[in-house]
Amino acid sequence: MRELRIHGRGGQGSVTAAELIAVAAFEGGVFAQAFPAFGVERRGAPVQAFVRLDNKKIRLRSQVYEPDYIIVQDSTLIKDVNVFMGVKKGGIVIVNTEKKPDYVIPEGVKLITIDATSIALKAIGLPITNTSLMGAFAAATGEIQFFALEKALNHRFPKELASKNIAAARIAFDIVKGAA
Amino acid sequence: MALAVGCRARPGKARDNKTGSWRVFKPIFDHEKCSKCGMCKTLCPEGCVHEDAEGLFNPDYSYCKGCGICAVECPKEAITMKLEEK
Amino acid sequence: MMEITEGSHAVAEAVRLCRPQVVSAYPITPQTHIVEALADFVANGQLDAEYITVENELSALSACVGASAAGSRTYSATTSQGLMLMAEVVFNAAGMRLPIIMSIANRALGAPLSIWNDMQDSISLRDSGWLQFYAEDNQEATDLHLLAFKVAEDNSIQLPAFVCFDGFILSHTYEPVDMLTQEDVDKYLPKFNPAERLDAADPISFGMYATPEYYLEFRYEMDQAQKRAKDVIAKAGKEFGEMFGRDYSALIEGYRLEDADTAIVAMGSICGTVKDAIDEMRTAGMKVGLLKIRVFRPFPAEEIAKMLSHVKRVAVLDKNISLGAKGATAMEVRDALYGSAIPVKGYVLGLGGRDVRKRDIKEIVAFSEKGPNDQFYGLRKELI
Ligand code: SF4
Numbered sequence A: 001m002r003e004l005r006i007h008g009r010g011g012q013g014s015v016t017a018a019e020l021i022a023v024a025a026f027e028g029g030v031f032a033q034a035f036p037a038f039g040v041e042r043r044g045a046p047v048q049a050f051v052r053l054d055n056k057k058i059r060l061r062s063q064v065y066e067p068d069y070i071i072v073q074d075s076t077l078i079k080d081v082n083v084f085m086g087v088k089k090g091g092i093v094i095v096n097t098e099k100k101p102d103y104v105i106p107e108g109v110k111l112i113t114i115d116a117t118s119i120a121l122k123a124i125g126l127p128i129t130n131t132s133l134m135g136a137f138a139a140a141t142g143e144i145q146f147f148a149l150e151k152a153l154n155h156r157f158p159k160e161l162a163s164k165n166i167a168a169a170r171i172a173f174d175i176v177k178g179a180a
Numbered sequence B: 001m002a003l004a005v006g007c008r009a010r011p012g013k014a015r016d017n018k019t020g021s022w023r024v025f026k027p028i029f030d031h032e033k034c035s036k037c038g039m040c041k042t043l044c045p046e047g048c049v050h051e052d053a054e055g056l057f058n059p060d061y062s063y064c065k066g067c068g069i070c071a072v073e074c075p076k077e078a079i080t081m082k083l084e085e086k
Numbered sequence C: 001m002m003e004i005t006e007g008s009h010a011v012a013e014a015v016r017l018c019r020p021q022v023v024s025a026y027p028i029t030p031q032t033h034i035v036e037a038l039a040d041f042v043a044n045g046q047l048d049a050e051y052i053t054v055e056n057e058l059s060a061l062s063a064c065v066g067a068s069a070a071g072s073r074t075y076s077a078t079t080s081q082g083l084m085l086m087a088e089v090v091f092n093a094a095g096m097r098l099p100i101i102m103s104i105a106n107r108a109l110g111a112p113l114s115i116w117n118d119m120q121d122s123i124s125l126r127d128s129g130w131l132q133f134y135a136e137d138n139q140e141a142t143d144l145h146l147l148a149f150k151v152a153e154d155n156s157i158q159l160p161a162f163v164c165f166d167g168f169i170l171s172h173t174y175e176p177v178d179m180l181t182q183e184d185v186d187k188y189l190p191k192f193n194p195a196e197r198l199d200a201a202d203p204i205s206f207g208m209y210a211t212p213e214y215y216l217e218f219r220y221e222m223d224q225a226q227k228r229a230k231d232v233i234a235k236a237g238k239e240f241g242e243m244f245g246r247d248y249s250a251l252i253e254g255y256r257l258e259d260a261d262t263a264i265v266a267m268g269s270i271c272g273t274v275k276d277a278i279d280e281m282r283t284a285g286m287k288v289g290l291l292k293i294r295v296f297r298p299f300p301a302e303e304i305a306k307m308l309s310h311v312k313r314v315a316v317l318d319k320n321i322s323l324g325a326k327g328a329t330a331m332e333v334r335d336a337l338y339g340s341a342i343p344v345k346g347y348v349l350g351l352g353g354r355d356v357r358k359r360d361i362k363e364i365v366a367f368s369e370k371g372p373n374d375q376f377y378g379l380r381k382e383l384i
């Protein structure tokens, strides 16, 4: 079983990202589970969402404490919340930032930084970073296929919005793939 | 008799309960004084005062429980409560 | 067909397929996406039902009582404080023997204010006469609605039913669910055709008063109907299995229990976590199994006693607490095992959304061998 924890702020679409990653993974024939850390729903408050992926039915219902993957939607969270807590050796952390890291990453963990905010502003015209980060996640982990992500986005959003988000995801996907 | 599921009942159940036996005082209606206003019929808690073909009001003594409300409320003082002979 | 969707939406879809004729609900907190989705279905013509919007939960269930008495298949959903506001009508609906189905996305009760999961809401109404089903995952949460309608509406039962699934933990979780088709559901669930209904042309009253000469017997009859429901569930659950491959004939289910020394008893979504913990403990050579309670009312006491007859000890998990006494399941399991020498220990845990992990289950299994009889598990000692 592989586990993903997403750290974001209320309103940044962390829960939607978790859901769409699960939908895309399911499309690829994997059993998937996505759920939020049920917090107080307030814009800007730190939030978490989780995804589990497995080849068999997932029964576990606790939150994710030892993730294989972490997505940090907002790098300012790093100083407030222990976002790297419990990450597995060999795990992958994706951080939305345009800066070089000034924080310490746990040993044996791969850090990928991507300026999802700029990508989103360019492709969508709004600072909605979750779809770019989904693209980065697909490229970095191989857990979801890009076409499946595209399908999930098309299913979730009206046509125009979906194509803008797909464009954002594509840019991030290509950047991460190119860097690999 | 078996219970009705959900304590359901057809209307008219209250008719089985002949409250006339509860009476100590019995209302006597004086049709001479009566103005046919119908207050007695309206206010009787048993709904047992009926209007006849001539527009006169009479209680059904099998249900009249002798509460005396009609006697108190009658504007013409046409109803008097008499001790029931038992 | 397998689809990945949110628990609330899967339940809403299952309810739609059951063709309720009247849906009444209060749409604001505490509520789930279920009634929101049903409102959409009615608005866009996918569900031919009367959708009654009301000013609060008391009215929501009252509207359901009227609709059900008039002979409509009737549905509502609520949780937590919403269910508490309904409480008076909850008892009345059962006493009038109206087979209303209500989804309960289990949540804690205030005060203190909590929006998170536990089972205090529906458990607090365990004496109301409603059948109570508890789902482990979103597949069960959807399937149990069909079963609930079928059993509740059976002429020999005529009782309402809660279909409970853990708030947030299931209601807000995306996971794959095998969705049935309208054709499937129509084959399984006949039209609601009550023997008696409100009809202006042929008047009848529901829930008339019963004097002391009659009241006791009415309660006895309700209790008898609850007990008859065991057989009706077995039959309807078996039929479900034959048609759709998932058998719900049993009120309880064992998991790796056949040769277990320690049995964990639990209800709802926690059973999944318990199963994973059991697999790990089994790998480590520990003989642990799970008894999952799917139907809490009628309470399967004899079935539990039989299934646990061979174990050395029982640990009961309760996401509820009867303050001043114990967790409800622990009390009833101990009662079911009365006369046997098997020790039963109760653990109150996960209240108000406290997360329960595999390691907690393992610790409880260790406690069950030597710890105290009943306890709140996972207390933060520094706070008390
Ligand atoms: S209340 Fe008096 S006056 Fe009026 S109808 Fe009755 S008996 Fe006659």
Ligand code: SF4
Pocket (backbone or CB within 6 Å): B027, B043, B044, B045, B046, B047, B048, B049, B059, B063, B064, B065, B066, B067, B068, B069, B070, B071
């Ligand atoms: S005495 Fe009471 S019950 Fe009898 S007729 Fe008058 S109001 Fe009705």
